[in-house]
Amino acid sequence: MVQMNSVKMVYDSSGTEALHGVDLDIHDGEFVFLVGPSGSGKTTIIKLLTGEVHASSGEITVNGFDMMRIKQRKLPFLRRTLGVIFQDFRLIDKMTVYDNVAFAMRVVGASNSEIRERVPYVLELVGLKGREKRYPRELSGGEQQRVAIARALVNSPRMIIADEPTGNLDPVRSLELMLLLEKINELGTTLLVVTHEKELVNAFSKRVVAIQDGKIISDGMDGYFSYEIE
Amino acid sequence: MKLSRLGYLIKSGFTGIFSHGLMSFATVTITMACLIIMGSFGLLVVNINEMIASLEEENEVVCFIDESLTEEEARAVEPLIEAVANVSGADFVTREEAMSDFQDDYDPALFESLDPSVFRHRYIIHLTDISLMESTKAALEDVDGVAKVNAHLDYAEAFVTVRNVVSIVSLALIVILLVVSLFIMNNTIKLATFTRREEIAIMRMVGASNGFIRCPFIIEGLVLGLIGSLLAFGIEWALYSLLINEVVGGVAAALISLLPFSAVMWPLLIAFTGIGVIVGVVGGSSAIRNYLKV
Numbered sequence: 001m002v003q004m005n006s007v008k009m010v011y012d013s014s015g016t017e018a019l020h021g022v023d024l025d026i027h028d029g030e031f032v033f034l035v036g037p038s039g040s041g042k043t044t045i046i047k048l049l050t051g052e053v054h055a056s057s058g059e060i061t062v063n064g065f066d067m068m069r070i071k072q073r074k075l076p077f078l079r080r081t082l083g084v085i086f087q088d089f090r091l092i093d094k095m096t097v098y099d100n101v102a103f104a105m106r107v108v109g110a111s112n113s114e115i116r117e118r119v120p121y122v123l124e125l126v127g128l129k130g131r132e133k134r135y136p137r138e139l140s141g142g143e144q145q146r147v148a149i150a151r152a153l154v155n156s157p158r159m160i161i162a163d164e165p166t167g168n169l170d171p172v173r174s175l176e177l178m179l180l181l182e183k184i185n186e187l188g189t190t191l192l193v194v195t196h197e198k199e200l201v202n203a204f205s206k207r208v209v210a211i212q213d214g215k216i217i218s219d220g221m222d223g224y225f226s227y228e229i230e
Numbered sequence: 231m232k233l234s235r236l237g238y239l240i241k242s243g244f245t246g247i248f249s250h251g252l253m254s255f256a257t258v259t260i261t262m263a264c265l266i267i268m269g270s271f272g273l274l275v276v277n278i279n280e281m282i283a284s285l286e287e288e289n290e291v292v293c294f295i296d297e298s299l300t301e302e303e304a305r306a307v308e309p310l311i312e313a314v315a316n317v318s319g320a321d322f323v324t325r326e327e328a329m330s331d332f333q334d335d336y337d338p339a340l341f342e343s344l345d346p347s348v349f350r351h352r353y354i355i356h357l358t359d360i361s362l363m364e365s366t367k368a369a370l371e372d373v374d375g376v377a378k379v380n381a382h383l384d385y386a387e388a389f390v391t392v393r394n395v396v397s398i399v400s401l402a403l404i405v406i407l408l409v410v411s412l413f414i415m416n417n418t419i420k421l422a423t424f425t426r427r428e429e430i431a432i433m434r435m436v437g438a439s440n441g442f443i444r445c446p447f448i449i450e451g452l453v454l455g456l457i458g459s460l461l462a463f464g465i466e467w468a469l470y471s472l473l474i475n476e477v478v479g480g481v482a483a484a485l486i487s488l489l490p491f492s493a494v495m496w497p498l499l500i501a502f503t504g505i506g507v508i509v510g511v512v513g514g515s516s517a518i519r520n521y522l523k524v
């Protein structure tokens with residue numbers, strides 16, 4: 001669950017005001033697209049939710065954590081409630097598919113038996129059964145992104161946040177990937193997907209939040225129509 | 231901590247060492263060299279101090295009492311002498327005792343006819359600090375009833391000066407070398423964190439605790455520091471034993487006495503491993519700090 005109230009974000013390094021007064025509520029179990037042109041502040045919103053940057057003012061609550069007052073050493077516990085996926089997959093090249101996913105469990109303290117039970121289940125869920133021993137470079141882009149999804153999913157987060165997950169994929173792979181995310185949402189995980197691919201968004205009837213110049217300009221179920229990329 | 235986690239941490243600590251072997255080798259070598267230099271100067275200071283301590287015991291100041299005083303009168307001077315600053319003790323020796331000591335040292339036949347009256351009553355003075363010998367000697371000469379004071383001034387002062395200079399130089403060197411070791415260690419572990427920056431980013435993203443992320447790098451620093459210190463200890467041992475053999479066999483034996491290695495072994499081992507561990511842990515944890523800010 002996410003609650004953002006009047007959130008302003010100024011980057012100290014450049015003085016850029018990336019967000020000026022964002023209000024956004026995401027309830028448990030929802031599937032939300034966050035759309036908007038490049039530089040509009042989408043990634044900034046994600047970084048605020050994961051605690052990578054701190055808002056200049058406003059209120060942010062993520063899965064019960066007060067992001068304006070959270071202590072540095074509590075951040076890992078917040079992050080265990082989130083699964084994050086990026087455009088560039090961010091897999092570890094020298095680890096196999098299996099190890100990439102198991103790694104995420106191991107570093108938060110899962111036991112070997114928990115890992116042996118959970119990793120194959122998640123790999124099967126994302127359609128990578130039989131690919132366990134491959135290395136990332138031996139996989140297609142779509143498959144690599146599925147590994148990233150498996151890794152995000154493996155610690156059973158309450159919410160998955162994806163920043164342009166289909167940015168490096170062709171349209172067919174993009175649709176397949178979005179269908180997978182929809183399936184994961186149907187299994188109970190909240191989903192926030194950032195994208196600027198209009199057709200893809202309109203292929204689903206989901207809630208669409210549109211942002212432009214650091215402000216939310218529309219929020220509803222009527223797809224991507226309500227705003228145009230200039 | 232679960233066993234699988236512990237295994238992971240230790241394993242990745244060691245993997246780091248081999249994945250950039252040349253830097254690890256350089257770090258161990260430099261840490262070792264720094265420790266050997268530190269240790270050599272440390273041992274030099276310890277040995278000089280030891281020699282000064284034995285000088286302070288052996289090199290007595292002798293205070294001769296005026297011939298006109300009787301034994302009782304001479305004994306009465308004792309509290310006055312003991313009241314002088316820097317005097318830690320005074321032993322009274324009668325002229326008869328002085329004569330028999332003298333005869334023991336030389337051929338008794340030569341002195342058979344000698345009358346004890348040619349000797350004077352005297353005090354053997356022990357000093358707290360031999361570097362203050364000159365002023366103490368002057369103060370003793372001012373005491374009523376004291377005729378003359380014998381002291382080996384230049385010898386004592388030279389030793390103390392050498393000790394002070396060597397101590398200052400050693401301390402400065404030790405501080406500099408400690409900084410050098412920390413710097414090298416910090417850089418090596420920084421390289422380790424750099425080669426594994428993707429893993430670190432993913433660990434942070436999935437919510438690994440800072441302690442968990444830091445651990446392999448601290449283990450790596452610790453292992454490198456310990457290897458360096460144990461090698462340094464072995465080499466220092468060999469060098470010191472070699473030196474002792476040289477001194478014992480050579481002409482220097484008359485002038486210099488060295489402590490046996492067994493007397494300095496434990497302090498040296500503890501100091502080396504202590505410094506090795508501190509350099510490893512401090513260097514390691516400071517290198518990883520930047521990655522854990524957010």
Ligand SMILES: Nc1ncnc2c1ncn2[C@@H]1O[C@H](COP(=O)(O)OP(=O)(O)O)[C@@H](O)[C@H]1O
Nearest residue numbers: 011013014016018037038039040041042043044
């Ligand atoms: N680390 C940063 N430092 C300074 N300015 C930044 C930083 N990251 C993003 N910005 C600025 O903030 C604005 C929003 O960026 P971002 O959230 O990345 O947009 P989007 O993800 O929608 O493309 C842009 O003007 C960008 O230049």
Ligand SMILES: [Mg+2]
Nearest residue numbers: 042043044163
């Ligand atoms: Mg972005």
